Amino acid sequence: MITVSYSKNNEIISLIEVTGHALFAPKGQDIVCSAVSSIMIGGLNNLKRAVEYKIVIEEGHVLLDTFKKNDEHDSIVLETMLIQLMTIEDSYKNYIKIKRI
Numbered sequence: 001m002i003t004v005s006y007s008k009n010n011e012i013i014s015l016i017e018v019t020g021h022a023l024f025a026p027k028g029q030d031i032v033c034s035a036v037s038s039i040m041i042g043g044l045n046n047l048k049r050a051v052e053y054k055i056v057i058e059e060g061h062v063l064l065d066t067f068k069k070n071d072e073h074d075s076i077v078l079e080t081m082l083i084q085l086m087t088i089e090d091s092y093k094n095y096i097k098i099k100r101i
Helices: 031-046 072-091
Strands: 002-009 012-020 054-058 061-065 096-100
Touching: 002 031, 002 072, 012 031, 012 072, 031 054, 031 061, 031 072, 072 096
Parallel strands: 002 096
Antiparallel strands: 002 012, 012 061, 054 061
């Protein structure tokens, strides 16, 4: 199962962490893992201030910690990423869980 944890500071996302594997299908055919990976990597690639954040990308683990106040662009990107992940959770509840920490 994929677990997505996120935190908000004054209702602005300050942390997103994704861990695990969906195990929806065999490796290379898992549409849930593929979708989550695409959202995370695409979103990270769109951040303007990425060098100012702690970003970790490993097998089965992605962490984004902002430390500082996000600018408007990056806040929109992070909200979009979270909404996309929640959309996947709506359809694949047995394979991805999202929790606010």
